[in-house]
Each structure stands twice: as C-alpha cells, then as structure tokens.
Amino acid sequence: MPSFDFHCPTRIVHGPGRLPELGELARSLGDVERVMVVSDPGVVAAGHTARGIASLEQAGLQTRLFDGLRENPTTDHVDAGLAVAREFRPDAIIAIGGGSSMDCGKGVNFLYSCGGRMQDYWGVGKATGPLLPMIAVPTTSGTGSETQSFALISDAQSHRKMACGDKRAAFRVALLDPELTITQPPRVTALTGIDAIAHTLETLVTTKRNGMSAAFTREAWRLLSQGFPRVLAKPNDLTARSWMQLGACYAGLAIENSMLGAAHALANPLTASFGVVHGEAVGLMLPHVIRKNAAADGVPLAYQEVDAMISYPAGRDPDGAVEHLASFVTSLAAEAGLATRLADLDVPRERLPALAADATQQWTGTFNPLALSESDFLELYEAAY
Ligand SMILES: [Fe+2]
Incomplete structure (x- = not known):
C-alpha cells in the first residue's frame, strides 16, 4: 500500500x-x-x-x-x-x-x-x-x-x-x-445514499488507497451497508440516519485520501450529456465496475473483506464474493427505486461510444485500479445497458 x-x-x-x-x-x-x-x-x-x-x-x-x-x-x-x-x-x-x-x-x-x-x-x-x-x-x-x-x-x-x-x-x-x-425527500435519500455506497466501494480499491483511507472506507461501509436498507424502509429511524450521516462523512475522508474510480468516470458523462442524476448514474455503473476491477491485483481480496461484512445466510462461498457484492449494489439501487439499466434512462444506445470517449477524459478514472481504455468504458456501458 x-x-x-x-x-x-x-x-x-x-x-x-x-x-x-x-x-x-x-x-x-x-x-x-x-x-x-x-x-x-x-x-x-x-x-x-x-x-x-x-x-x-x-x-x-x-x-x-x-x-x-x-x-x-x-x-x-x-x-x-x-x-x-x-x-x-x-x-x-x-x-x-x-x-x-x-x-x-x-x-x-x-x-x-x-x-x-x-x-x-x-x-x-x-x-x-x-x-x-x-x-x-x-x-x-x-x-x-x-x-x-x-x-x-x-x-x-x-x-x-x-x-x-x-x-x-x-x-x-x-x-x-x-x-x-430526516426531512430529505425519499428520492434524495435514495440518490445520496447510493452515492455514498459508491464512494466506499471506489475508495476501497483505488491506486491511491492507503492504510488511513482503508480505515475510513471500512467503517463507512459497515455503517452504510447496514444503514441504507434501514433508512429506505424506515425514513424516521434516527439511529440509521446517524449511521448514514457518519458513513457518508467517513467516505468523504476516504475520498480525500484515496480519490475515486471508474464508476464516477462513467457517471459524469451520463450526467453531462443526458442529465442523469449523479447518484443514479454512479449506482447503475458501479456493479459493472466491480466485476471489471476484480481482474486487478489485490482487488478481489478487498471486495471479499467488505462482502463478508454484509449479513447474509451462512454457508456462502467466498469465491462468489465479487458477484455477490455487485448484485448487492444492484439490489440496493432497485430497493431505492433507482434505475438499474441504462436502457431505462432514455440514453440512446448509439451514443454509448461518444460517452465512452468522454469517460476516458475524466480525471477520477485515472485512480481506478485497472487502467481502462475507451473500449473498456464502452464495454462497461454496454453491460449496463
Ligand atoms: Fe459521487
């Protein structure tokens, strides 16, 4: 590190x-x-x-x-x-x-x-x-x-x-x-919550990650992965709201010390060209970035560690952690009422190559654990479509 x-x-x-x-x-x-x-x-x-x-x-x-x-x-x-x-x-x-x-x-x-x-x-x-x-x-x-x-x-x-x-x-x-x-409209809770989740899972694996950012990332994930489903189900749950607020703050500290990655590089062009709200764009692209980044050195282990912090039935297979984590993010987005496919957001498929070219220009993408080319970004948009 x-x-x-x-x-x-x-x-x-x-x-x-x-x-x-x-x-x-x-x-x-x-x-x-x-x-x-x-x-x-x-x-x-x-x-x-x-x-x-x-x-x-x-x-x-x-x-x-x-x-x-x-x-x-x-x-x-x-x-x-x-x-x-x-x-x-x-x-x-x-x-x-x-x-x-x-x-x-x-x-x-x-x-x-x-x-x-x-x-x-x-x-x-x-x-x-x-x-x-x-x-x-x-x-x-x-x-x-x-x-x-x-x-x-x-x-x-x-x-x-x-x-x-x-x-x-x-x-x-x-x-x-x-x-x-507590007074946030439900859609704002959804959009900001999934963004904070994305901040933890991006800071977890960036090329700049270090011992300090990892400490903030882990605690942010513990709070957000438990707090987000709870605030979606019970918006007045002050304890869960507290977890979300601290989780987002710790994720901010993690970003300050390790930057972000490809999910944000892919989200920014969707916002700039088609007005897709940041949280929706980043939550939609993140599962595909997780699957892609699993090819980078040390990344599957990092994903495995945070995946193990999600409570789910005993007897699960650690080798399935990457896919489980990616699916968990999609299920959170769906639970939050956010789009989980690009096709549902009025983004014409023929515009994906232009978006991919734009994604290569995003500074945030330079910290992704895998260096991604224009064709990689296009592949990720296609997967999300
Ligand atoms: Fe963000």
Whole structure:
C-alpha cells in the first residue's frame, strides 16, 4: 500500500439536536462578524436554514442568505453567489444543505477570496491565497463534501463537471446533526445514499488507497451497508440516519485520501450529456465496475473483506464474493427505486461510444485500479445497458 500523509483540517461535531450550536461554532472561527449562508431552496423550505440563521444571530452575528443554487451547481450559480458575497462582504461562509450547497459555498469562496473564474481553480491547489473560513451543515448523507477539499462545479456552457480542489477550501467545521437528514425527500435519500455506497466501494480499491483511507472506507461501509436498507424502509429511524450521516462523512475522508474510480468516470458523462442524476448514474455503473476491477491485483481480496461484512445466510462461498457484492449494489439501487439499466434512462444506445470517449477524459478514472481504455468504458456501458 502507498504511504500517506494524513491531516484532517475539519473539526467534526456530531450528534442529534446539535444545530443550535452553530452560532457558537461560527464564533469559534475567530474574528467573524458577518456570515454568508449558502443553502438550496428545498432545505430552506424544510426550515433548517432559518434555524441555523437564528442560532447565528443569537450569537450576535450578521447574516445574509444566498439560496440561488440548484442540484449540480454550475458556474452561473457560483457567479450569482459571488455577487451576493461582494455586496455583503462576509468574514465566513456557512453551507447548510447537501453537496450542492457545500460545493457552491466552496466555489463562491474561491472566487470571492482569490478572484478569477471557476475554471481557474479546476485541478488541485490552484487557490492563490487564503480563503474565508467555512462551516458545513450537511442535510443529506451522500457527497461527503463536508470532509473534502474539492468543489464540484459544472461549467454552465459545456456542462463539464470541474473538480476544483485545494486544501485551503476544506471546511473548518462540519456540524453533523442527523435530525436534519430526516426531512430529505425519499428520492434524495435514495440518490445520496447510493452515492455514498459508491464512494466506499471506489475508495476501497483505488491506486491511491492507503492504510488511513482503508480505515475510513471500512467503517463507512459497515455503517452504510447496514444503514441504507434501514433508512429506505424506515425514513424516521434516527439511529440509521446517524449511521448514514457518519458513513457518508467517513467516505468523504476516504475520498480525500484515496480519490475515486471508474464508476464516477462513467457517471459524469451520463450526467453531462443526458442529465442523469449523479447518484443514479454512479449506482447503475458501479456493479459493472466491480466485476471489471476484480481482474486487478489485490482487488478481489478487498471486495471479499467488505462482502463478508454484509449479513447474509451462512454457508456462502467466498469465491462468489465479487458477484455477490455487485448484485448487492444492484439490489440496493432497485430497493431505492433507482434505475438499474441504462436502457431505462432514455440514453440512446448509439451514443454509448461518444460517452465512452468522454469517460476516458475524466480525471477520477485515472485512480481506478485497472487502467481502462475507451473500449473498456464502452464495454462497461454496454453491460449496463
Ligand atoms: Fe459521487
């Protein structure tokens, strides 16, 4: 396994009913008086944003809400947030919401603090100076953006998803209150949950995986593989919601330390070209990637280890672990009401070669345990069709 250099810049505060601590946590950032809150309209409607703002104001802070963003935030959403930031002049940014709010908040921070356009930060370590301190208050359990230094922002013109990463863009604090995740619409629970599952199974085997990422991956898998079926069956189960929230957060830490793989490389073109939602795309492609990656050195053993953590009838055959794990992911997607075949998503079969060409251009695919060619990606899309 590769060596590692682990540093978590994010203080993680977890527990049900802790949202009212947000004001004091913001105060703990230091010289902060003006706080910009970034939130999406669904989270605002659920009332979480207002409760967060009330806590900030009780702590004597001035606040300004920006809620002009949508799912898969684009450069247009970031620019709209930037205009608010320039007028309000915040000392800190707080994202209350799912991955879209967290990523948009990071995007606004890059441009407000360092200038330029979002495209200038595409890649790693492109910030030109310090960024404003940020707090994440996730309301979904999926992206793990709260413990990552990456902002995923789509180019509004080309629809290309840009991963903009810089250690300075990491949140100073992640406030994880599982009560906030109970109000997620069922489809959001499904889409974000399967994405978190994909994050564990991709980080498990990347070329950059190491002892530290493996520890986060394993614990994330233990929590998510048990928690996901439970929250699908019983959305108000706070214990299972807690497992999902922590699992997604640990998977975020695993990504930060080991990156992702081919399921994400295959999912991004489906989102960019056909608007397939990220979680659905990644959950659909992942089982096929698991089968393919089993040809890489050491990977079958890694799959066997996590497969053994799924409870199922005694007497199973460890040699069948890869297929069992792949089928388990498909059954979770089906249980969650998500598509399990590309043919069901209005993706024309004749477009698969163009998608495969696009998949080869995805940076995330470079960390897959097997180097995949355009024809490999096409084979995987065909298998998923
Ligand atoms: Fe993802």
